[in-house]
Amino acid sequence: MSAESLARLQFAFTIGYHFIFVPISVGLAVQLVITERRYYKSALAIDKATSEMWKKIFAATFAIGVATGISMEFAFGANWANYSRFVGDIFGAPLAAEALIAFFLESTFLGILLFGRKRVSKRFYYASVWLVAIGAHLSALWILVANSWMQTPAGYVLSDKPGSVPRLDDFFAAVFNPSTLPRFFHTVASLWVTGGFVVAGICAWYLLKGKHQWMVRRTIGPALAVALLASLAMPVLGHWSAQVVGKYQPVKMAAFEGLWRDEEGAPLYMFGFVRESDESTIGIKIPKLLSLLLYNDPNAKVEGLLDVPAADRPPLEITFQSYHLMVALGMLMIGIALLALVQNLRGKLETSRWLLWLLLAAVPLPFIAIMGGWTAAEVGRQPWIVQGLMRTKDAISPTVSRNELLVSLAIFATIYALLFVAWARIVLGIIKKGPELEQSELPAHDPRRHAAAAAPAEEV
16 A cells, blocks of 8 residues: 555544544533433432433543544644645634634533532533533534535635645635535534434343333433434435535535436435446436435436546545445434334333344444445545645655554554553443442332342341
């Protein structure tokens, strides 16, 4: 592999690994607000213990998310120096805002959540939960501002002189470039889906094991509701985002759907595969649906891949498959969340063991869908690292060597494996222990309370 390919692989590995933890932390922040609000209103020890458990998982995930995110910033300077110099004037503002506004807000009030329950008022503690959640979402916003600028650059000036770089000309135009808002809301909805499925999956495991039913009954319904509502929002937000892609990145959209030639009434593929050898796409398709979705006109013309030279097209098969994987899993999660929520409202979820196993097995689905979506978005932009302004091959550091990249990739893989094992042990330990209550705080119907009352004192 060339130095460029290894640099791409290393960054894909580090950002993909980092993004395992982002959906959990942001999604759990929403669930933490829900459980802490319940405790704020009820003052029940059950609700406090539940909130404490989610808080511990959130804190462990937040910590490893920060650790794995920092390495990417070093990669910009070490492996992508030309890119860093090119976008530095644009990216300085949103990345500074992410650190100074979002990260400090989230980390400061997380400290209050971890150490301040007995030191601050109940109202201030509850407000701190909201501020942690707001900080997590603001962090996502500023990162997506930077990434969206790479997709649809705006608010800059660029001279014709060789070696010139974009200069920030209009801050608000750069921040609210055409793809920022649709990508932000689409991403945030996916994070909420993840949080809902993670919580519902843990609750399903407790029910399968016959543990903490009192906590599950108060938790799984809201978690499934968030997962379902966010899943239902995904097609709408995805449609918004797709229309922006169709307008500003037509080659990427053509790659999403394997559309080779300009076509009036372009079809939308349900699934299939792309054959570059004869410039065709094979699969099940719905006639005219792509034109209708992109331009609200079933006969509208959609640009094809052959409009641009082969060197300006992205890798087609991976773009096509990752995009359709995201869509397919999104529809599957709507079905699972809807079925589980209906059964829960009917009071039959606890006895539907097959559905509980399905909820547990569904926990990885939002992560896979998110990875598919990001793969489609980033690979589909190639060969541009900044759409229309800078190619990826020109962004790599000129002095970085293949051997240096191999060594650093091996080091990252080793350290990240150790970090994942440590995180998994901590989180699985928290889940196994479950919400912690004193015997006197257990609900009256909990069998452990009666067992403790009947047991000898030394056993208690």
